[in-house]
Amino acid sequence: MRRRCVPFAGLLAAACAVGQPAIPLATFVAGDVAAVRAFAAQQVAEGDEENRALVLNVQAQCDLLLGNTDEARRAFESAGQIMGSWAASGGEVTSALIGSESSKTYKGDPYEKAMNAFYLCYCFLLKGEPDNARAACKRGILMDAEVEDEKFQADNALLFWLAGRMSKLMGSPDDVDFYKEAATANAFAIEHGARGDAQNRVLADPAAGNLVLLFECGLGPEKYADGIQDELARFRPRPHPAVRARVSIDGRDLGPSGVSAILVDVDYQARTLGGTAMEGIRKGKAIFKTASTAAGVVLLSQAAKDRGDSARTQAIAGGALLLAGLLTSSSADIRHWPTLPSTVQALTANVPPGEHVIDVDFLDASGRPIPSLRQRAQTLVPQKGESWHLFRSLPRVAPVTPAPGSP
């Protein structure tokens, strides 16, 4: 009976494997955000429930780019609730352990949770609720600390800096503490291979500026399966020409201070997750899969040569082992959020209150502007408070919605 259970258990467990949703990334890069939004919304409504947080994040990103800020906030919040929950049912755990890991609910890696928090922060800022925006940052900082390698647990300068800026908008005196954490996080990340500047202009004067510009440059990393049985989850960068942003305001070139500063390197954040318990389990399953498949083939081959009861026993055992090997899924769960940027950067400026025109050039690795990504936005900087904008290195598709100034 036990022998008979093996293939069925494998079948049971492998049956509900959930793949990466086919987000049309090329369409996204081409700037047809509305089409990607429609795809994501359809996936939210009709796709695999286990991928809900992933497609909600994509939908929300598109909504933000299209100026649908309330919808974006709601979707990021829903996705964040799923990603933030540590709960897992017994059945889900069993399925993921015995069968395919990707049968579990997608909750994202810590770097993806941190990016959800970043977007949620920005959405609450747009709503005029800096306290909720700061709460999102704090949650993101906690989620970033979920990486297995302890030394990389507090190295997201973007979230610390944003939390400080939100504290400033709230009139809370703890902004200074967050700025210090941001500087420490940036120094640590640079030291350990992240892209950016040790002398970061934004973090050098973190509270400065009544015009705050954020830039999402490039494309975030791709998660792929590696190893003999695809049991290893790895990240590789996705090519995209935009690496920095250069800004001019009212036609005036700001010189070196008009080039954005990297606050988070998403590729680095993904690379430094550290190992997980599931990685060990997948490796064990891969060894079992390889060994049982090989043993099954040997026994079946032997059975073909022998005769009688011995041959029948070998055939049954060999068949069972072969089936068990074939049905054991050791593949890593490679679902990931593909529309993330490669870096998030910032630039702050002090400008006179009133209307201004912002021109953004995204630059390639050699510092040349990429004409197809040029963007222009108008802003109204209030007498008191700040004006915030978020730009993505995509062909311009929609007006950039400015965040309201603080009260």
Added chain:
Amino acid sequence: MSIRFVLPTFLALFAACSGTRDARVNPDAPDTVTGTGLQSQDIRTMAQQMAADIKASGVLAPGKEGERVSFYIYEIKNDSSDVIDKEIILTKLRTELAKAMGRQVKILDRSPSANDLTDAERRMKERGQVSGTNDRKIAGSDFVLKGTMKSRDRQAGKLKSSYVLVTFELTDLVTQELAWTNDYDMKTESEKSVINR
């Protein structure tokens, strides 16, 4: 390969891939969708407790000559690490206070939309575009009710806990005296599953 073995296996297979459910549940019941932060149960209990306590304190009771006390609800400041829907908390609290105190108090609506609507209505009355007269002043407030939400989060290895403290206070708008205060707290603990990072 008997039917005794095959049938339960396939039933389990179908169960594993079964559909979802929609069901009405008691809003006072603990959330099955867990996570840290306030749940519906907390919002309801908190609003009911605060309304009952404000009433019991007598701070909003009518004066000796029956004049009603007025107050408005200002805001809840979120110092925690969980985003909250401020409106759902404050609206529920206002409703519970209205239910508990009825016409004994004047609850003022100082929301921006109320200000806009009042201004527009008063202008139309002044112009004679609508019936009625502006024969009363906009009501002043004796008290303001406001709150803060704070949290203490701890995380180590596979465990995390979150303690949430929501404090409400009623401030006298003439003397700045803190006329009433109370709080509601809750704590959640979570253990990370091996399948989640």
